[in-house]
Amino acid sequence: MELNSIEDIRHALREFADARDWEQFHTIKNLLLALNGEVGELSEVFQWLSDGELEELSVENRIRAQHELADVLLYLVRISDKLDIDLIQAAKEKLEMNALKYPVAESKGNATKYNRR
Numbered sequence: 001m002e003l004n005s006i007e008d009i010r011h012a013l014r015e016f017a018d019a020r021d022w023e024q025f026h027t028i029k030n031l032l033l034a035l036n037g038e039v040g041e042l043s044e045v046f047q048w049l050s051d052g053e054l055e056e057l058s059v060e061n062r063i064r065a066q067h068e069l070a071d072v073l074l075y076l077v078r079i080s081d082k083l084d085i086d087l088i089q090a091a092k093e094k095l096e097m098n099a100l101k102y103p104v105a106e107s108k109g110n111a112t113k114y115n116r117r
Contacts, residue, residue, distance in 0.1 A: 004032045006088060013074060028082055035075035042068035 003009050017023050046054060078108045080087045093109070101114045 009077050013078050031079045038071040
């Protein structure tokens with residue numbers, strides 16, 4: 001299976017769910033809860049690592065992180081499909097909003113949230 005775009009992933013996920021008759025379970029709420037679970041599993045990869053271990057991630061942890069990141073992406077794409085949201089367009093719009101919210105002159109080297117300055 002060749003997946004070169006979010007649209008390809010979107011179609012593949014639809015086919016995967018349809019083949020298993022899972023559409024009935026893929027409500028926004030269920031998908032969102034599953035996404036939260038996957039984010040938790042991704043967090044577990046890093047939870048007890050020291051700063052040194054974080055900088056030099058082991059092959060095993062890198063593979064675990066890769067798989068969990070993929071799960072997060074798949075659920076995000078599935079949710080966006082159910083909501084008919086173009087993730088690429090949404091990301092572009094959000095980046096533009098963030099550029100306005102966090103101008104370089106005020107934000108460079110500063111981690112303080114825009115509404116707390």
